[in-house]
Amino acid sequence: MAAFKTLLAFTSVWVHASATGVFVMLPLDVVTNDGELRDESGLASQLDQLKGASVDGFSTDVWWGLTEKSAKQYKFDAYSKLVSMAKERGMKVQLMASFHQCGGNVGDDCDIPIPAFAHDASGVWYTDKNGHEDKEYISLFADNLPIGGRTPLQMYSDWLNAFAATFSAEFGETIAEVQLGMGPAGELRYPGYQLSQWKFCGVGAFQAFDKNALTSFKAAAQAAGHSEWNSPPTDAGDYNSKPEQTSFFQTGYSSDYGKFFLDWYFGALKTHGAAVLKSARSALGSKVNIAGKISGIHWWYKAPHHAAELTAGYFNTDNRDAYGELGAVFAQHQADIDFTCLEMADSEQQASCDSGPEELVKQVMNAAKSTGVNFNGENALPRYDTTAYGKIASYRSGLHFFTYLRLSSTLLSGDNFNNFKQFVNTLHAGTAVV
Numbered sequence: 509m510a511a512f513k514t515l516l517a518f519t520s521v522w523v524h525a526s527a528t529g530v531f532v533m534l535p536l537d538v539v540t541n542d543g544e545l546r547d548e549s550g551l552a553s554q555l556d557q558l559k560g561a562s563v564d565g566f567s568t569d570v571w572w573g574l575t576e577k578s579a580k581q582y583k584f585d586a587y588s589k590l591v592s593m594a595k596e597r598g599m600k601v602q603l604m605a606s607f608h609q610c611g612g613n614v615g616d617d618c619d620i621p622i623p624a625f626a627h628d629a630s631g632v633w634y635t636d637k638n639g640h641e642d643k644e645y646i647s648l649f650a651d652n653l654p655i656g657g658r659t660p661l662q663m664y665s666d667w668l669n670a671f672a673a674t675f676s677a678e679f680g681e682t683i684a685e686v687q688l689g690m691g692p693a694g695e696l697r698y699p700g701y702q703l704s705q706w707k708f709c710g711v712g713a714f715q716a717f718d719k720n721a722l723t724s725f726k727a728a729a730q731a732a733g734h735s736e737w738n739s740p741p742t743d744a745g746d747y748n749s750k751p752e753q754t755s756f757f758q759t760g761y762s763s764d765y766g767k768f769f770l771d772w773y774f775g776a777l778k779t780h781g782a783a784v785l786k787s788a789r790s791a792l793g794s795k796v797n798i799a800g801k802i803s804g805i806h807w808w809y810k811a812p813h814h815a816a817e818l819t820a821g822y823f824n825t826d827n828r829d830a831y832g833e834l835g836a837v838f839a840q841h842q843a844d845i846d847f848t849c850l851e852m853a854d855s856e857q858q859a860s861c862d863s864g865p866e867e868l869v870k871q872v873m874n875a876a877k878s879t880g881v882n883f884n885g886e887n888a889l890p891r892y893d894t895t896a897y898g899k900i901a902s903y904r905s906g907l908h909f910f911t912y913l914r915l916s917s918t919l920l921s922g923d924n925f926n927n928f929k930q931f932v933n934t935l936h937a938g939t940a941v942v
Contacts, residue, residue: 885910
């Protein structure tokens, strides 16, 4: 009998440990531009419905542009109220430190720029070869450039310390995780495929032509004994080019120059990620999980050049494992990887775009496992069908948290909600349904 009880206890622990925590992402504009909760009573009702479906918690962007409208003046009141609403229901919260603007990405129905004291600066934005600037997120090449007396990295650090002063009592309790925004759409990448310039499945564009990036690249090339390499690639086409229309993605990427440029471009991205994660770990301490998001760039994944990943900064060709290298950066700061596009199947994609979302997800999952960090997932686009849920559940054995994008009346109605409840049960049960 004692042996049976011991076995039962062990089994219970195993099932609990193998279950995936399920969160639901709140609307982007759940906090208004005036810093107030939008439709608090309606949200409360929706959270009750999620709780009834055994959802573990919810996630929300904590917008830099709403919480620090004046330099070093912080206001987190609406987000404190959200944490309290979760606590009242016995739910957990994932808070996303969103240092990018809201507006301009897929599904964005908001307009929240980054704070004016940063937004109005000049010469600090990602820039393509045609001189087009993207103001969604400050260029990592300006990380150590003073803007109004503080560098961007100092601004992020100050904000994180203010955030910790407000929320630290709930770290590791109601607040299960803090995700660090490290680029456009909160992802650690370059804005290679801006929707104002790009359509699926163009190769995107390198974002290394602002003065700070050019200075950095020329210095790196000169130090390597190649002063003749005085510019990032200008033969990589434009945002909507196909790889076969460019010389860089035909042969240039695998040349000595191409490999050097891609290593420098990716290296700058890794350095930026490491700096933000280090600041976060210092400010937030060890009681709460931290995470960063890697983008699910699945188009051209099956092609040897991996063109779209390259323009976004992921050097995942020429025998390089971009995601393993990023995993090592995350592991150094005990940060989890958050990844998207888990609902996508290869068979649903355009064959002409060499898409490989399933293989990509598996590569990133393996990278997380090999570097000893948790793998968290999201869906890239709203789906309500059992096919999509089955694809997500097929990854369940390696999935720590799953965050569904996103809360809406559509999700909570009829068969959509019935499918979702079954999906939650599947992830909690520790058994995958393919």
